[in-house]
Amino acid sequence: MAQHIVTSFDEDLKELNSAIGAMGGYAEELFGNAITALLHSDPDMAQEVISKDRIVDAMQRDIEERAVLLIARRQPVAQDLRETMAAIRISGDLERVADLGKNIARRTIAMESTAFRQTLMVGVEHLAQLGLQQMKQVLDAYALRDTAAAAEVWKNDSEIDAVYTSLFRELLTYMMEDPRNISRCIHLLFCAKNIERIGDHATNIAETVHYMVTGQQIEEERASSTRV
Amino acid sequence: MAQHIVTSFDEDLKELNSAIGAMGGYAEELFGNAITALLHSDPDMAQEVISKDRIVDAMQRDIEERAVLLIARRQPVAQDLRETMAAIRISGDLERVADLGKNIARRTIAMESTAFRQTLMVGVEHLAQLGLQQMKQVLDAYALRDTAAAAEVWKNDSEIDAVYTSLFRELLTYMMEDPRNISRCIHLLFCAKNIERIGDHATNIAETVHYMVTGQQIEEERASSTRV
Numbered sequence: 001m002a003q004h005i006v007t008s009f010d011e012d013l014k015e016l017n018s019a020i021g022a023m024g025g026y027a028e029e030l031f032g033n034a035i036t037a038l039l040h041s042d043p044d045m046a047q048e049v050i051s052k053d054r055i056v057d058a059m060q061r062d063i064e065e066r067a068v069l070l071i072a073r074r075q076p077v078a079q080d081l082r083e084t085m086a087a088i089r090i091s092g093d094l095e096r097v098a099d100l101g102k103n104i105a106r107r108t109i110a111m112e113s114t115a116f117r118q119t120l121m122v123g124v125e126h127l128a129q130l131g132l133q134q135m136k137q138v139l140d141a142y143a144l145r146d147t148a149a150a151a152e153v154w155k156n157d158s159e160i161d162a163v164y165t166s167l168f169r170e171l172l173t174y175m176m177e178d179p180r181n182i183s184r185c186i187h188l189l190f191c192a193k194n195i196e197r198i199g200d201h202a203t204n205i206a207e208t209v210h211y212m213v214t215g216q217q218i219e220e221e222r223a224s225s226t227r228v
Numbered sequence: 229m230a231q232h233i234v235t236s237f238d239e240d241l242k243e244l245n246s247a248i249g250a251m252g253g254y255a256e257e258l259f260g261n262a263i264t265a266l267l268h269s270d271p272d273m274a275q276e277v278i279s280k281d282r283i284v285d286a287m288q289r290d291i292e293e294r295a296v297l298l299i300a301r302r303q304p305v306a307q308d309l310r311e312t313m314a315a316i317r318i319s320g321d322l323e324r325v326a327d328l329g330k331n332i333a334r335r336t337i338a339m340e341s342t343a344f345r346q347t348l349m350v351g352v353e354h355l356a357q358l359g360l361q362q363m364k365q366v367l368d369a370y371a372l373r374d375t376a377a378a379a380e381v382w383k384n385d386s387e388i389d390a391v392y393t394s395l396f397r398e399l400l401t402y403m404m405e406d407p408r409n410i411s412r413c414i415h416l417l418f419c420a421k422n423i424e425r426i427g428d429h430a431t432n433i434a435e436t437v438h439y440m441v442t443g444q445q446i447e448e449e450r451a452s453s454t455r456v
Contacts (some may be wrong), residue, residue: 066301075300176407183400
């Protein structure tokens, strides 16, 4: 009987883990599509990202409900409890990732044209690739309970911050050269900031994975060069 | 015996509610101090806001732990469960409010001087006052389980969005007039965006209060003029 209960908890947890995996894949896809829409000035694709954000919201509510039911039914402790709480936290971060993707999509529509100078778009693409890579790696780290991979993601956030800062400076120069660029540049600046924040959510998830597996917080102050 | 358990749950919930009240007051204070530091170019006060943000983080962890313990021990259902989940959600929003306050404080330090033209600072002050008012009202609505007050907060978010948009336009003009203003204006623009986002968290809390009391989501699409 005790064995039966243990197995059931594991099954519930496994389902919760797959739900997180599915949600993570979906949020990642929306973010990727938002970037494609931005780089190719594609308002239709941007509109699709905006409308699909609701699906991610529903996924989050579903995961939260399952996790709470699990806590109420099984009263998990120690690692089991940490796994269940991790699901709630990670679904919160993923909801924010999709939301930031939606913001990028809205700005893509507002900008109409993204005919920026080539180096700027290369910078945005590079930043977005780093962000997507961080998302992918941290979701893998979660699926495999791989703390080393999570620590890697956590450390790599400083690279995103550095690329963001250099992009910020380039946008500034561009705006100063010709004030007519300012309005569009600010949209792009906010897009870059949104990507940088997606990187922060990947880092949050890395911290959650570390805590879930070890029961300890990652102690060092997060290496971050973007303080603003 | 059953009576005893019911009373205990109510007591646990009361403690959770006071913890949210305390956290809300603290987050509100940090946000207020961040604004004062910004308006008076006070780097010492800004530094204090930055260092105190950790206290809010600790408060959130404490509330989350208490709520999870409550779910595991009492297996609450219906309104009791909604109240417990509301505590988790609201503490998440309050943590973000303090974090956004910290961002404003960091930019205050980065800007060094806030000798902007008077109308701009009046605009920032107005925006911040609206944000503070929304925070105060929604925390009262939570404490009193007042859905009408929560609905009021929810509706008033459009006013914050409108003030933000007008401030955004003014900043844009200022930047176009003299490119030397651009760098500082962008800091101020991000500060304004942070205040606008604090307003969004007040609206989130209003939605949580509504759901907690009624068991229904606020259905209308949130009236929002800031789409980007």
